[in-house]
Amino acid sequence: LAKTTQPISMDSYEGQEVNITCSHNNIATNDYITWYQQFPSQGPRFIIQGYKTKVTNEVASLFIPADRKSSTLSLPRVSLSDTAVYYCLVGDMWDNDMRFGAGTRLTVKP
Amino acid sequence: DVKVTQSSRYLVKRTGEKVFLECVQDMDHENMFWYRQDPGLGLRLIYFSYDVKMKEKGDIPEGYSVSREKKERFSLILESASTNQTSMYLCASVISGSYEQYFGPGTRLTVT
Numbered sequence: 001l002a003k004t005t006q007p008i009s010m011d012s013y014e015g016q017e018v019n020i021t022c023s024h025n026n027i028a029t030n031d032y033i034t035w036y037q038q039f040p041s042q043g044p045r046f047i048i049q050g051y052k053t054k055v056t057n058e059v060a061s062l063f064i065p066a067d068r069k070s071s072t073l074s075l076p077r078v079s080l081s082d083t084a085v086y087y088c089l090v091g092d093m094w095d096n097d098m099r100f101g102a103g104t105r106l107t108v109k110p
Numbered sequence: 111d112v113k114v115t116q117s118s119r120y121l122v123k124r125t126g127e128k129v130f131l132e133c134v135q136d137m138d139h140e141n142m143f144w145y146r147q148d149p150g151l152g153l154r155l156i157y158f159s160y161d162v163k164m165k166e167k168g169d170i171p172e173g174y175s176v177s178r179e180k181k182e183r184f185s186l187i188l189e190s191a192s193t194n195q196t197s198m199y200l201c202a203s204v205i206s207g208s209y210e211q212y213f214g215p216g217t218r219l220t221v222t
Contacts (some may be wrong), residue, residue: 043114043213044153061178075137087152093209099169100145107157 004088004101010105018075020104022088025069032095033064033071034089038103044087046074075106083108113216114214115160116201122220129188131217140206142184143168144176147198147216159184160206193219 005023012018024033032051036044048055049063050071061074071090075082085105089097117132133142141160145153145168155168156177164177173195177185183204188195198218202211 034208036211041215043202045213045217046210049209082163093204094207098209100157102150102152 006104009105022074024090030092035073038085065067076110116214131186133184135203139203141204143202144186145200196221
């Protein structure tokens, strides 16, 4: 099982770019990196997934260096509504080898 | 839009009671999961199912069982509820080959 380490919390201001880094030193060849967002009283929601290099969608980017020992979720121009807990998952779900970490609580201030 | 529903948002049960938590998804997903979420621990996998009548233990199956008689429904059973099972329970489903899990809103269970 790939162990992940994320900051417990982060603060930002509206309009800023936020980067949340996840460390996963023992990532395996078949492991993917997935990020979820969770608001209070809701289940987590999928944000983005990647294997290597850079992935971008309409809400975020995911940067994965060549050694894949870390990854960075980038949220452009955050707003107050981006205040949430963000989870990094690393593993191979289809081999029952993927676990949620403790998450990063992002607070966006006006 | 994928919808995952859970039978209750809040539930209060007494120690020793048998508790049933129901989860239903409407997108014909083969795979379903039960997690519990506790402060500082993130989500921990209890059980998952890759197909009807099929189940696999996750990290913390002790004190729980599951049932999947139909593709759309995955039930979590607490055989004899204990206070340390007070938690938020989350159900998720995903189509085979994808990492995009769809979660229900959760059931906050309190065992007194």
